Amino acid sequence: MFNCASLFAGIGGLCMGMERAGFNTAWANEFNLDCVRVYKDNFPNSNIIAGDIRELSVEGNNLAPVDVLHGGFPCQSFSAAGNRLGFEDERGKLFHQIIRLIEEFGEKKPKMLLLENAPNLLIGDDGEWIETILTELQLCGYWVSKRNCLLVDANKHCGLPQRRERLFIVATSQDYFLDNPFDYNFDVVEKEDIQNFIELEEVKEDYYYLDKDNRFGSKLNEDLSKKPNYSLSQLRKTYVRPVEYGFCPTLTANMGAGGHNVPFLLDAKGLRKLTESECLKLQGFPETFKLPPASEMAKGKIYQMIGNSVSPRVSELLAKLIYNYLSENLDENRLAV
Structure with a gap:
């Protein structure tokens, strides 16, 4: 079994999809105490750390290395419906905390990343926002480019009767993989009644x-x-x-x-x-x-x-692809412990 961890866990939409695909959640972090309450009720065996991500640290919180780190970092600064201040907004700056934690893991950094946000992140600030994010991830040693930025719709791709398109960035570690093949065009499925x-x-x-x-x-x-x-x-x-x-x-x-x-x-x-x-x-x-x-x-x-929240249907769709990729391409002797 592969291990994963969650940042900006919310009520667990991403975690639920990952666990349905076969992942074990090693730990999670969430700032909102109401979300933490709901998360604990639905994931009683998970180690959720309540608190500001800016105060979270690998050593201080004894964070276990994981195969996949996932999280939906705040989208209000990047969404077309938000203030569009990007990294000038304090919430937008929280993306850099993901980079900090990856660097703290050092040689034990996650083998894959799954990051979620609003589709407008792809085009906002004339494309500068996404270029900043991709460059930061590349400097951390990950294969990732615009082709690995996937738009997934809860209706078209998962059958839910709600049109809800979100952006997912998938990155693979250069320490473990030769490339990043995650550039899928997802099949359109029939809508449920x-x-x-x-x-x-x-x-x-x-x-x-x-x-x-x-x-x-x-x-x-x-x-x-x-x-x-x-x-x-x-x-x-x-x-x-x-x-x-x-x-x-x-x-x-x-x-x-x-x-x-x-x-x-x-x-x-x-x-x-x-x-x-x-x-x-x-x-x-x-x-x-x-x-x-x-x-x-x-x-x-x-x-x-x-x-x-992130739709568990959507996160499960992506989690299954990631689980299969890890199973087929990762030497079992190099799994996270």
Whole structure:
């Protein structure tokens, strides 16, 4: 079995995909204590280190060497929907902490890297952001170039009824491999029926419902009343955003920011937002994934961490390719211990 570790672990979307592919999670790091709580509930046997990555160190935290280091470093600075300040933003600068930790491992650095971010990272600042990242990784001794920057969509490539394209950078160590073959064009798969993800017949608690006479509710109700059951609608500021039937809008961390950022639907009782469990399923998490009760954690925080998460379906797709590559190309005598 190969070992992996996670930076910016969140609630474990990347870890879940890696473990489904056969990896063992040696350790993980996450700053947000609410995410740490959820992570521990769902990965009880993992060693998650709660705290700022800037205070994490190989020696100080006794971090075990691993075969694969993965992480979705903060995307707000690079996303088209964010401030686009790149490395001028403190969150953008956190990428350099990944480089620092790799260097601290020295000769025991990870054999492969899997890094996740927003697609806009590829083109932002006239391409300077991605060039900076690739150059830093190359200087650390990894085979990586733009052809190893893979765009994966949760809908097209994993069948989820949510269009959610993310960027994944795959790097291979020059100490172990002769090149980096990760330049895949993924097959397009059939979309799953959105009815499998939404609990339309089950009436929910009052928290989720919006009065259709509300000035926002009236707009949403007008839109949804013209559409078939299981249709979704979403407000963007003051207008209703068109949503194609059978699809869910991209779920984002803004769902936890209040207002009406969570998609809405019409059920037997009335106009309501998607529940946390429905959002989890639309992200590709299993129904067995555990969330804290409302008495212990605000719903807004839960929506936010779901919107921030990496889809386990997507991470599993990539993790299987990485696991197979390691199995076929790595001498067992040189595995991480």
